[in-house]
Amino acid sequence: MKISWRTLPTVLLSDEILDKAFTKARKASERVEDPHKIFRTRKQMIRMVQTSADSIRSHFDNMVSTWPSLDHIPEFDYAMIDACVGCDDYRKNLATLQWAGETISKIAGQNVKKITRTANIEFMHSTRREFYGRVGSIMGRVEKPLKWLNEARETLKQLPQIDTAHPCIVVCGAPNVGKSAFIEALSSGKTEVNHYPFTTKRIHLGHFLHRRLQYQMVDTPGLLDRSMESRNAIEMQAIAALKHLGSLVLFLLDPTEKCGTSLVEQQNLYSEVENLLEGTDILLVTSKADLIEPRPELWDEVARHEQEYRSGEIDDIVDMPLLLDSNGHVTMSAIENVGMDSLRMEIVKRVMESQPDDPLALPEGWHMKTQGLD
Ligand SMILES: Nc1nc2c(ncn2[C@@H]2O[C@H](COP(=O)(O)OP(=O)(O)OP(=O)(O)O)[C@@H](O)[C@H]2O)c(=O)[nH]1
Numbered sequence: 001m002k003i004s005w006r007t008l009p010t011v012l013l014s015d016e017i018l019d020k021a022f023t024k025a026r027k028a029s030e031r032v033e034d035p036h037k038i039f040r041t042r043k044q045m046i047r048m049v050q051t052s053a054d055s056i057r058s059h060f061d062n063m064v065s066t067w068p069s070l071d072h073i074p075e076f077d078y079a080m081i082d083a084c085v086g087c088d089d090y091r092k093n094l095a096t097l098q099w100a101g102e103t104i105s106k107i108a109g110q111n112v113k114k115i116t117r118t119a120n121i122e123f124m125h126s127t128r129r130e131f132y133g134r135v136g137s138i139m140g141r142v143e144k145p146l147k148w149l150n151e152a153r154e155t156l157k158q159l160p161q162i163d164t165a166h167p168c169i170v171v172c173g174a175p176n177v178g179k180s181a182f183i184e185a186l187s188s189g190k191t192e193v194n195h196y197p198f199t200t201k202r203i204h205l206g207h208f209l210h211r212r213l214q215y216q217m218v219d220t221p222g223l224l225d226r227s228m229e230s231r232n233a234i235e236m237q238a239i240a241a242l243k244h245l246g247s248l249v250l251f252l253l254d255p256t257e258k259c260g261t262s263l264v265e266q267q268n269l270y271s272e273v274e275n276l277l278e279g280t281d282i283l284l285v286t287s288k289a290d291l292i293e294p295r296p297e298l299w300d301e302v303a304r305h306e307q308e309y310r311s312g313e314i315d316d317i318v319d320m321p322l323l324l325d326s327n328g329h330v331t332m333s334a335i336e337n338v339g340m341d342s343l344r345m346e347i348v349k350r351v352m353e354s355q356p357d358d359p360l361a362l363p364e365g366w367h368m369k370t371q372g373l374d
């Protein structure tokens with residue numbers, strides 16, 4: 001399942017919704033034909049009240065049903081929405097629209113009754129005017145919620161579009177260790193570049209396919225690359241959200257320190273991430289293996305295996321040696337593309353192990369019918 005904020009239409013503000021509704025209402029009244037003035041006026045006023053109310057009601061109903069309901073979304077999305085805009089506000093503002101639509105419908109019903117019961121033309125007009133006035137004041141009360149939702153949509157649109165039904169590998173580590181380069185190099189298609197709403201850094205979302213299963217990889221700049229003290233509450237919430245997402249976390253460590261963060265600091269960060277994402281499988285990977293002197297012992301052998309693997313069309317798990325550094329940590333070079341395929345294999349194996357096949361699980365999209373439970 002994947003929430004798509006980008007396809008949500010722009011949020012119209014009160015004035016625009018009112019304009020649309022009143023224009024429709026006027027046009028509807030112009031179509032009324034009746035030679036009898038009282039009957040004609042009655043029909044016209046009723047049409048104006050009903051058409052404008054229906055237009056606004058259906059506009060709001062539509063919004064409420066197209067905006068994702070927080071009750072049925074994956075935990076990751078919930079936590080991200082909460083971190084970015086706040087779930088309580090989200091619910092409250094959508095509920096206000098629902099209320100406005102229902103209230104306008106109700107008042108319209110009362111005014112239509114009044115118009116139906118009178119033969120006084122002036123009273124028909126004034127009832128219609130009174131209705132428009134009340135609609136205007138209700139619309140005044142949804143002005144703020146509409147603006148809020150519009151901003152929320154802009155904010156949420158920036159989130160990476162992660163499909164929580166597929167495995168996701170979270171790639172973290174200090175700034176400049178090569179997170180983005182790693183994702184770029186391992187991705188089969190184009191990577192998506194975005195921001196988390198609370199950082200200006202570019203995040204990358206990429207994927208590769210293995211046996212028709214899509215593996216997503218996302219990096220975490222500005223989230224898991226700073227010390228605890230400098231993180232704010234929103235970032236902490238977003239980190240908590242990552243727990244619901246990661247099938248596997250890769251922590252990249254740049255042994256050359258070319259990234260600008262010392263090894264000691266990087267190791268401290270690693271311990272912090274271990275604590276923060278407790279319970280998630282974390283794999284420590286050293287990056288920039290091409291810069292390690294001397295080159296890792298298995299460099300040539302791994303490169304040869306990977307070349308063979310790439311020239312075949314095997315889509316299964318292949319036994320390949322992992323590229324290891326002198327400390328026994330998995331390593332790779334995104335730039336020279338060595339150690340990447342063997343690490344990809346390791347990722348697939350680990351993800352598969354963390355998600356054991358449940359023989360009783362139904363295929364996605366199946367719903368068990370509840371029978372005899374009425
Ligand atoms: N030699 C070498 N350089 C690399 C490798 N991977 C990344 N780099 C370089 O390291 C620098 C940082 O790489 P990025 O991928 O932008 O690092 P990042 O972790 O995404 O950085 P932030 O998003 O700022 O946290 C770039 O200049 C890359 O070219 C590698 O495997 N070998």
Ligand SMILES: [Mg+2]
Nearest residue numbers: 179180202221
């Ligand atoms: Mg980056």
